[in-house]
Amino acid sequence: MNAPASSGARIVVARHIVTMYAELPRAEALAVSNGRIAAIGDLAEVQAAMAPGTPVEELDGVVLPGLIDAHLHLQRAGLKALDYLGADDGVDRYIDAMRESFDDDGPEHPPFADRVRALVRVQPLLHALGITGVVDPAVTIDEMRGYQETHRRGLLTMRTLAMPFLDLGTAAFPDVDAVIAHLDGTGVSTGFGDAMLRLGPIKVYADGEALKGQALLQEPWNASGYRGLQRLSDEDYERLVLWCAEHGWGVGTHAVGAAAVDLVARAAERAGDAVVPLRFQAIHAYLETTPEIMRRAAAAGVIASLQPSIIWHNGAGLRRAIGDRAESANPVRGWLDAGATVAFGSDGPFFAFDPRHLLWQAVTRRVAGEAEPLSLREAITIHEALAAYTTGAAYAAMAEHERGALRPGFRADWALWSHDPLETAVDDLRQLTVLRTDVGGRTVYTRET
Template structure:
């Protein structure tokens, strides 16, 4: 991992900034890990000392991507099991696809957690990622992240969402969760630029392919509507307590009725919801237009994963017929005004952002020639924004990450071409040539 001089000017073929006020640039300068100037080359050179070196880059620079739903540490543990020491990210992608049903070791030695973090970070940096939101962090996983950070090994900016599973020994109910949270003396937002606490993670319903997503309309003629995993009154009580004590809540809510429950509870919790980055996680099976509008108005982030509908789409077609065609309604979430943050639920589901941006734009699903209804398709530009500005907002980092602009952290990736302008089917074959996190180069590959 290389550290650059105090100030360096970079001049790639093009810069996509994700700054709506200046979406494109010719060059940018980095000083002490932050962007200090960006714009036309002459403007950048005028803003730095005359002796500042200029580095030419053979490719297109994008802001570093943020996976808003990535089980980073678990992915690393699986990488230890399935990869050799010289295997690269393409081998990792294949290995995780082929081991889909393996959740990895449940209780690994603590040292393996550190090794796992070290192993998986370079693999994800090779896809242009500079940050993740880990959506269900157990106490052991949090200890792993803290130890890696203390040893200077954490190169992936990580927002850790604590997971206290209701119903297990020691945490029988909502009161036990509240007692745990009330006793730690910290809350959402605690940490630093590399490791920070996010909202807590809870489950409002179950998995869609298991027929457990909680729907407004029944799954079948028997009237079965899915599985509600927490009582409405108890969920509302937890949400209200969390909001008033500085904790956000990210709720697994696949089905439309679960999304409605989550949104209604957030509305009752009041103005603190927006700042604490409450999330409706997954939210892909028949959320109503009204629920999406109310979520946006309340400040609930739509944490969506194109990977899940890629994997589940064919099965949902078999289970729900035409009702499945509008599954994962990203277009509708955006049109409702919601902040959409893209993630993957990796390493279990597909996590390659090139593939997932392509999926969101094409609505293609695994194993089928016919795409899902194109009315819910979005553009690559919108998909890229969901991986950058949207995910940065979900990660409590919208004022320093997700875009390239003066004062922001120098988290960026050099791509072989511009994913927003190449033909759609070429997006999946683009190459990330270099990734920098705060001015440190954490991935480098030669342009073939």
């Protein structure tokens, strides 16, 4: 990894800057001071806001806010990088290696030292894709220790919201009461931490995987009447949600099918005012979720944490399993129209995690192995897709007041792209290149020429 550059005050000038800030969508220059954006606008305005003689750095490219992957298993991604990459392998080889090792979940009980090594190895690979932050959606106790130690050593360059995962049904956490007792004894809750490492909502499962026929649907999967797998009873799930809401814990729920998302919506409606500040999430939420369910979940404040990668991989299999019922899978347009905050993630490294590919997928609705896209009624624009990776994901990461856009006072997390995704032909999105990435005004990745 490149040594971080100085974080001293400077002015950055680019071909143009995409701010994702509605009051100033485009800019010419931005000033960085003390890790934050001190000014942004045209060059003369920015220079006038800074001390005379502030260095000016001219860049050949387009500056975008740092992307935030709202559903990426960062530490596990790093452990797989240790297993599959050589010392000199970069992001292109990493992408290929993760696709080739799709069925390998990585080591289950790695040595603790490997957890730190894994994070140090994988961070620059993801910075090379313009990613400056992640929400890790299922952090075990051992993984949390790994994050904490990496942060303590000053080696964490990826801003991370860690969602604690207490695996219900195991010997350690046999039931909801055991989970509640553990959370009650920690003395912390959602939001604890700092700008680099923060606790998010807990992660729970309402149903299973769609390709295994486990998504909990309102209509039967087939003539047998089977509607899917319910991992938690209605009573237990709602009891856990209400306890969490009362005690400062958000809840992110793996809910693939419509009936599971409906359960999330009902519990969130009961949880009331706690849902928004604690960032309750419906995770995946992509199979036969009706407009009414989406509207109710959105009205209750539930974030739609969606992954274009999953439908890219699973689309063909769903068509074989349920035919035309698969066409509306991953209803991003539906969630946006319902008024939900949509946060894009990848479920990497187990699914495709290259944001260029996933921006393209969300716009085209193409799926692997199929000549025809899924129904374009659920397609979105490239601007909406980019917003889901920036402003929407920042909201899911509890950072909407300081990340996801480039505006005065926000953290100087940005990436230099070869071209502007918003002005690129859709089929060329996957060929764009990230040239440099900064986190808090410090350069954490530079593309070698």
